[in-house]
Amino acid sequence: MTEDMRLRVVPQSIRRQVEDGLRDAIARGRFAPGEHLPDRVLCELFGASRSVVREAVRLLEAEGLIVVQPNRGPFVAFLSAAEAAQIYEVRGVLEALAGEGFAARASKEERAELRGIFAELAATCPEAGREVLLALKRRFYDVLLRGCRNAYVARMLDQLLNRNTQLRATSLSDPDRLPNTVAELRRVIEAIERRDPEGAAAACREHVRRAAEVALRILREHERARNARAG
Incomplete structure (x- = not known):
């Protein structure tokens, strides 16, 4: 099974909890603009699998809260x-x-x-x-x-x-x-x-x-x- 297939079958409630939690953490300043968001840190923080974390990151990237840099991973976006x-x-x-x-x-x-x-x-x-x-x-x-x-x-x-x-x-x-x-x-x-x-x-x-x-x-x-x- 490919990673994309695994992402599609993640239960909505789990993904939503991680998505909301990450969004709140950025809003509260737990993660500052420009800060790196490694998978390992997010998995430990939310007690979720890497596939769930990556789906949440992808959704917040679409909202503009996160930017994913090639070969470096996700970072909290700077808002000018x-x-x-x-x-x-x-x-x-x-x-x-x-x-x-x-x-x-x-x-x-x-x-x-x-x-x-x-x-x-x-x-x-x-x-x-x-x-x-x-x-x-x-x-x-x-x-x-x-x-x-x-x-x-x-x-x-x-x-x-x-x-x-x-x-x-x-x-x-x-x-x-x-x-x-x-x-x-x-x-x-x-x-x-x-x-x-x-x-x-x-x-x-x-x-x-x-x-x-x-x-x-x-x-x-x-x-x-x-x-x-x-x-």
Whole structure:
């Protein structure tokens, strides 16, 4: 049996656990941009076989979180400020569509669920850590995408949010970002409660714009520091 055949028969749940775990490890900074990801290290970390690890790496490579260099193996991708700006530009459009659709089509139960997650986020202090905050944001978007009732927007934005994981962790590293995030999402919730699709779209777009400002500033600072070291 070839390795490609073995990859195809790996149970979805095992591969997904490794994929999610590796994505989270990159988002938390457990693996830094530019760091090598040898099979041996990943197999030991996740307790998985080499074939499972390689499939997870291949999937994260497709998301742009990992780059595989010929004869050297996989490395955590560097995300440039220029690439991040493009990601945020597209995310702003898709997130506005998701907010608009949610305000127009979400069920009463979905509205209550989104409101509840927002309340958890608003009650969370920065000391809770990025992992807690990122998990809450992920839950918020899961409900938003489900309730917007647009499968194409949900699929494209979900894929983009996976690529955006590093950026969200970057923006949340700013100590002032969490209270601003809460204030911005409160405006999204308020527009949804008013059944105001245009207002929800505008609030989502503004949330992405402000997150972009913070993340791009930090990324540019990192790039200047990297270039100074290289020079």
